Amino acid sequence: MVKSEKLWLKNHLCDGRYMRKIDNKMNTADYNEAVLKLLKKANGYISGENIAKKLNISRAGVWKHVEKLKKEGFSIKSSPGKGYLLLSAPDKLIPAEIKDGLATSTMGQTIYYYKETESTNLIAKKLAMEGTPDGSIVVAEEQTKGRGRLARKWISPSCKNILMSVILFPKIQPPRIFSTTMLASLAIVKGIEQTTGLKAMIKWPNDIYINWKKTAGILTEFNAQQDMVSYVVIGIGINVNFDPATYPEIKDISTSLFKELGQKVSRVNLLQSILEEMEKGYLLINQGNFSEIHSQWNRYSLVNNMPVEIRSFDTVEKGVAESVNLDGSLNLRDQQGKIKKIICGDLSLRFRR
Amino acid sequence: MVKSEKLWLKNHLCDGRYMRKIDNKMNTADYNEAVLKLLKKANGYISGENIAKKLNISRAGVWKHVEKLKKEGFSIKSSPGKGYLLLSAPDKLIPAEIKDGLATSTMGQTIYYYKETESTNLIAKKLAMEGTPDGSIVVAEEQTKGRGRLARKWISPSCKNILMSVILFPKIQPPRIFSTTMLASLAIVKGIEQTTGLKAMIKWPNDIYINWKKTAGILTEFNAQQDMVSYVVIGIGINVNFDPATYPEIKDISTSLFKELGQKVSRVNLLQSILEEMEKGYLLINQGNFSEIHSQWNRYSLVNNMPVEIRSFDTVEKGVAESVNLDGSLNLRDQQGKIKKIICGDLSLRFRR
Numbered sequence: 001m002v003k004s005e006k007l008w009l010k011n012h013l014c015d016g017r018y019m020r021k022i023d024n025k026m027n028t029a030d031y032n033e034a035v036l037k038l039l040k041k042a043n044g045y046i047s048g049e050n051i052a053k054k055l056n057i058s059r060a061g062v063w064k065h066v067e068k069l070k071k072e073g074f075s076i077k078s079s080p081g082k083g084y085l086l087l088s089a090p091d092k093l094i095p096a097e098i099k100d101g102l103a104t105s106t107m108g109q110t111i112y113y114y115k116e117t118e119s120t121n122l123i124a125k126k127l128a129m130e131g132t133p134d135g136s137i138v139v140a141e142e143q144t145k146g147r148g149r150l151a152r153k154w155i156s157p158s159c160k161n162i163l164m165s166v167i168l169f170p171k172i173q174p175p176r177i178f179s180t181t182m183l184a185s186l187a188i189v190k191g192i193e194q195t196t197g198l199k200a201m202i203k204w205p206n207d208i209y210i211n212w213k214k215t216a217g218i219l220t221e222f223n224a225q226q227d228m229v230s231y232v233v234i235g236i237g238i239n240v241n242f243d244p245a246t247y248p249e250i251k252d253i254s255t256s257l258f259k260e261l262g263q264k265v266s267r268v269n270l271l272q273s274i275l276e277e278m279e280k281g282y283l284l285i286n287q288g289n290f291s292e293i294h295s296q297w298n299r300y301s302l303v304n305n306m307p308v309e310i311r312s313f314d315t316v317e318k319g320v321a322e323s324v325n326l327d328g329s330l331n332l333r334d335q336q337g338k339i340k341k342i343i344c345g346d347l348s349l350r351f352r353r
Numbered sequence: 354m355v356k357s358e359k360l361w362l363k364n365h366l367c368d369g370r371y372m373r374k375i376d377n378k379m380n381t382a383d384y385n386e387a388v389l390k391l392l393k394k395a396n397g398y399i400s401g402e403n404i405a406k407k408l409n410i411s412r413a414g415v416w417k418h419v420e421k422l423k424k425e426g427f428s429i430k431s432s433p434g435k436g437y438l439l440l441s442a443p444d445k446l447i448p449a450e451i452k453d454g455l456a457t458s459t460m461g462q463t464i465y466y467y468k469e470t471e472s473t474n475l476i477a478k479k480l481a482m483e484g485t486p487d488g489s490i491v492v493a494e495e496q497t498k499g500r501g502r503l504a505r506k507w508i509s510p511s512c513k514n515i516l517m518s519v520i521l522f523p524k525i526q527p528p529r530i531f532s533t534t535m536l537a538s539l540a541i542v543k544g545i546e547q548t549t550g551l552k553a554m555i556k557w558p559n560d561i562y563i564n565w566k567k568t569a570g571i572l573t574e575f576n577a578q579q580d581m582v583s584y585v586v587i588g589i590g591i592n593v594n595f596d597p598a599t600y601p602e603i604k605d606i607s608t609s610l611f612k613e614l615g616q617k618v619s620r621v622n623l624l625q626s627i628l629e630e631m632e633k634g635y636l637l638i639n640q641g642n643f644s645e646i647h648s649q650w651n652r653y654s655l656v657n658n659m660p661v662e663i664r665s666f667d668t669v670e671k672g673v674a675e676s677v678n679l680d681g682s683l684n685l686r687d688q689q690g691k692i693k694k695i696i697c698g699d700l701s702l703r704f705r706r
Binding site: 222223224344 | 575
């Protein structure tokens with residue numbers, strides 16, 4: 001690779017990490033990403049020779065990577081004499097698509113992509129133990145054992161929604177762990193607003209609602225010593241282009257962005273927005289600015305000042321949810337006017353309307 | 354296997370789980386354990402024919418298992434016409450030895466044994482994720498990457514000490530996690546007292562001291578969701594037959610049971626006592642009886658009412674350690690008489706004498 005090409009790559013490929021890989025040795029996935037970037041950048045035809053020269057590979061190599069991209073769902077026209085033309089990108093959450101234009105320095109810079117997996121949180125926990133970079137994400141098009149809180153099943157047909165786990169290594173103590181759930185909730189709400197204009201709200205402790213129906217859920221798991229969190233895995237499931245009406249068990253309580261908006265949403269754009277918002281919030285946490293996260297979260301809280309029922313295994317408590325504390329507990333004012341601190345635990349919250 | 358033999362096994366082999374294995378299909382390790390039990394039980398010579406008949410295997414099979422036991426360090430004499438005689442058992446923490454006479458129903462009933470491993474906690478965390486039974490233990494004769502709290506190195510030459518991790522699945526919330534460290538500390542102190550008569554004390558948060566020197570350390574790691582602990586791994590390192598005087602970096606601050614007692618201690622007996630005490634304490638935790646664990650722990654607490662220094666990265670706080678709370682925090686009365694709650698975090702505690 002000559003100096004001018006290196007400079008070109010530095011200007012045209014997204015980040016320093018990427019650059020380092022090219023300087024050392026790119027693997028197949030890297031080349032796929034690089035070829036895709038050139039096709040997008042071209043805004044029209046680009047010759048195989050041109051691509052080959054820019055990436056310092058053979059024209060047969062270019063052809064091989066174009067074929068791989070086609071298999072991933074990209075529609076690419078090849079025309080003798082003109083070269084290659086990118087017609088359309090698939091709505092898949094493949095790393096090359098997520099990274100293209102992603103304005104973060106850590107969040108989502110390392111991506112593990114699965115067409116199908118048991119559970120992204122399970123994979124993420126293993127990766128965390130093995131020491132993957134801070135902000136790595138695991139993305140799946142479909143989960144065979146997806147679970148929400150209280151081990152509830154999470155329904156999601158293939159390639160319709162966002163199913164991912166984010167791996168963080170925050171320097172916080174276990175009592176601060178709820179700040180990471182708050183961070184994720186905030187990023188989802190803001191990401192949805194930026195991408196669709198829809199107004200989403202956070203239902204304590206870890207759900208996202210639009211028009212009183214569930215749109216997204218979060219499952220935070222963490223590993224810690226007595227006094228120090230080692231890693232946090234935040235599992236996120238968002239109903240995007242999925243129609244919950246086709247599933248009787250959730251049709252009355254769930255919605256999706258597609259259903260609320262009346263049109264399909266780009267999962268890639270939404271995911272990028274969420275990752276960018278998460279990076280901002282994570283910075284606050286790492287600065288120890290928990291109160292900023294907390295006060296932002298409260299602005300989107302659906303429960304604050306609402307009459308609610310808290311259902312445990314065999315008891316029902318009624319009251320008004322006054323506010324949520326930074327540790328994740330809810331202040332419930334009961335019918336006698338006494339404030340009770342509710343830890344989320346094995347309970348569910350319903351609005352009294 | 355005929356009925357009378359089954360009855361014999363039921364009477365002579367230790368527990369129901371074991372019995373089930375024999376009824377199904379015993380593996381090599383099970384047969385080794387069974388042969389060893391018969392050799393121990395014999396209290397003199399036992400013929401190969403006798404063993405073969407009792408275990409329903411061939412005499413060549415018996416010989417094979419005896420050879421395996423010899424390789425594990427058991428001294429077994431074979432005499433034509435008389436059979437086999439167990440002369441001595443190795444002081445190794447092999448499962449057959451630990452289980453022989455172990456009076457627990459869960460704790461230590463599943464054992465993973467390593468002659469050498471990076472870290473028993475690392476293995477234990479992986480096993481916990483894969484769903485090993487509650488109370489499983491990982492035992493190693495030597496660790497290449499043994500660590501204590503604050504990532505401090507844990508020195509332990511091969512086959513001298515106890516290095517193990519206990520895997521628990523308690524139904525507790527994260528703020529209760531310190532009760533599991535308390536449980537382990539109590540079991541170690543009681544186990545040492547029962548086995549050696551030595552009086553050990555607990556130095557907050559997670560060390561065991563004898564005569565003002567460190568004898569054991571505990572490293573509790575856990576995995577949780579916001580409101581529910583998924584698993585706990587309790588790493589335990591105990592200086593048993595090791596002489597810390599040979600290591601300049603720890604010789605002034607550490608001791609061992611051997612050094613305090615003036616004679617070697619059976620690691621197997623000590624480990625069995627600890628597992629039995631842990632089972633009792635774990636029952637209390639699972640009954641939600643945290644206050645019993647807490648009050649027992651306080652009886653052995655070395656810091657209570659002692660003048661101490663709490664050293665953080667760059668600060669030193671002096672005061673009197675009044676007591677330790679159930680959540681693991683320490684109440685420090687400072688020189689102005691004010692009580693300050695200290696979370697263990699990145700600090701160390703020294704006694705002022």
